[in-house]
Amino acid sequence: MTLTVPASTLDYFGIDSLIDDDTRQLQAAVREFVDRRVRPHIATWYDDGQLPARELARELGELGVLGMHLQGYGCAGTSATAYGLACFELEAGDSGLRSLVSVQGSLAMYAIWRFGSEEQKQQWLPPMAAGEAIGCFGLTEADFGSDPSGMRTRARRDGGDWVLTGTKMWITNGSIADVAVVWARTDEGVRGFLVPAGTPGFTTAEITRKQSLRASVTSELVLDDVRLPADAMLPAAAGLSGPLSCLNEARFGIVFGALGAAHDCLRTTVEYARSRQIFDRPLAAYQATQLKLADMSLELGKGMLLAMHLGVAKDAGTLDHRQVSLGKLNSVREAIAIARECRTILGAAGITLDYPVIRHAANLESVLTYEGTSEVHQLIIGQVLTGHSAFR
Ligand SMILES: Cc1cc2nc3c(=O)[nH]c(=O)nc-3n(C[C@H](O)[C@H](O)[C@H](O)COP(=O)(O)OP(=O)(O)OC[C@H]3O[C@@H](n4cnc5c(N)ncnc54)[C@H](O)[C@@H]3O)c2cc1C
Numbered sequence: 001m002t003l004t005v006p007a008s009t010l011d012y013f014g015i016d017s018l019i020d021d022d023t024r025q026l027q028a029a030v031r032e033f034v035d036r037r038v039r040p041h042i043a044t045w046y047d048d049g050q051l052p053a054r055e056l057a058r059e060l061g062e063l064g065v066l067g068m069h070l071q072g073y074g075c076a077g078t079s080a081t082a083y084g085l086a087c088f089e090l091e092a093g094d095s096g097l098r099s100l101v102s103v104q105g106s107l108a109m110y111a112i113w114r115f116g117s118e119e120q121k122q123q124w125l126p127p128m129a130a131g132e133a134i135g136c137f138g139l140t141e142a143d144f145g146s147d148p149s150g151m152r153t154r155a156r157r158d159g160g161d162w163v164l165t166g167t168k169m170w171i172t173n174g175s176i177a178d179v180a181v182v183w184a185r186t187d188e189g190v191r192g193f194l195v196p197a198g199t200p201g202f203t204t205a206e207i208t209r210k211q212s213l214r215a216s217v218t219s220e221l222v223l224d225d226v227r228l229p230a231d232a233m234l235p236a237a238a239g240l241s242g243p244l245s246c247l248n249e250a251r252f253g254i255v256f257g258a259l260g261a262a263h264d265c266l267r268t269t270v271e272y273a274r275s276r277q278i279f280d281r282p283l284a285a286y287q288a289t290q291l292k293l294a295d296m297s298l299e300l301g302k303g304m305l306l307a308m309h310l311g312v313a314k315d316a317g318t319l320d321h322r323q324v325s326l327g328k329l330n331s332v333r334e335a336i337a338i339a340r341e342c343r344t345i346l347g348a349a350g351i352t353l354d355y356p357v358i359r360h361a362a363n364l365e366s367v368l369t370y371e372g373t374s375e376v377h378q379l380i381i382g383q384v385l386t387g388h389s390a391f392r
Pocket residue numbers: 103137138139140142143144145146147169170171172173213218366369370371372373374375376379390391392
């Protein structure tokens with residue numbers, strides 16, 4: 001049997017054969033978008049700490065990837081696996097790009113789609129699917145990340161209105177969002193609120209000096225007696241399970257996305273090792289290099305098999321949220337290990353933005369932390385295995 005392993009895909013495991021034709025076409029369209037629109041500029045955007053997010057959002061809307069796995073309201077209504085593979089291609093470009101799409105579709109839009117009133121859905125989902133309106137999702141606070149149940153942001157009733165006070169931290173798309181989904185403590189437990197940009201008392205500040213996810217907007221949201229009408233609350237979300245179910249949607253995208261970043265590192269590194277001459281031979285011809293490449297290819301393929309398996313389960317409606325923890329933990333942990341190992345093969349060249357590897361490695365540090373840290377996912381898995389919660 002002759003195995004051909006195209007350098008362009010490194011699809012040694014034959015993952016492509018698990019993908020149906022429509023999904024493959026969609027994946028190819030996202031890859032083409034990333035190659036044309038993102039790859040030529042991403043190093044500069046990253047270096048400058050900027051992303052033309054509004055412009056890109058419109059183009060991503062045209063591409064049909066914003067809220068793509070949701071039904072109705074201008075959303076594409078694709079399978080979960082197709083959404084995952086789109087995340088793979090987007091994150092092969094940059095984790096910041098995938099974050100823009102994840103937060104828009106899986107956090108902000110999903111919250112409105114799943115928990116919003118019909119009026120809220122009609123108002124926000126079509127323009128968000130088109131990328132004309134941008135959303136953000138404010139759950140984390142400076143003192144409450146892994147444990148959002150301690151949140152201090154509060155919403156109190158005042159006549160027919162709600163009044164929100166508090167501060168949210170590390171919010172992707174925060175300062176560019178047209179609408180913020182803000183989670184706050186009320187007398188009846190945690191509830192979600194739609195806060196339009198420009199509401200008096202609502203301000204944002206961009207977090208600067210990040211050394212990871214530089215091509216992504218991360219912000220602080222400040223709510224200083226923000227008065228909202230009664231219908232600003234998401235009626236169907238009561239308690240923390242609301243925001244946690246949104247996080248689970250975004251984590252599913254990361255299961256695929258992180259492996260896209262790893263794939264981009266490995267592809268770059270194989271090409272580099274083939275052309276780099278060391279002691280008169282290609283670096284790729286040395287055993288030490290091949291052992292590293294083989295191990296990385298193995299982890300990437302195993303990760304993809306798990307991702308595809310979770311995709312099939314999600315499409316069948318049988319996916320348990322704790323299984324998503326397996327995928328998020330594995331994909332990000334292995335992707336970061338692959339990025340670091342690839343960097344060693346590139347030598348000094350690996351520390352520059354001339355190659356994507358150090359950028360992916362730095363980005364993956366954020367991905368390791370957000371949507372549940374690795375330790376949090378280990379604790380979720382540990383609880384499934386033992387029946388004991390070790391969170392407190
Ligand atoms: C770039 C970026 C973008 C983000 N975007 C968003 C966003 O859009 N919306 C949003 O709401 N949030 C966002 N976040 C916040 C993110 O979700 C939190 O950073 C994350 O939940 C971790 O919280 P923390 O940073 O406060 O860390 P902490 O919770 O303080 O954790 C610190 C360390 O303690 C460990 N730890 C926590 N609990 C336990 C335990 N029980 N046992 C053992 N170890 C434990 C953690 O694993 C970690 O290693 C973003 C973060 C980043 C970096």
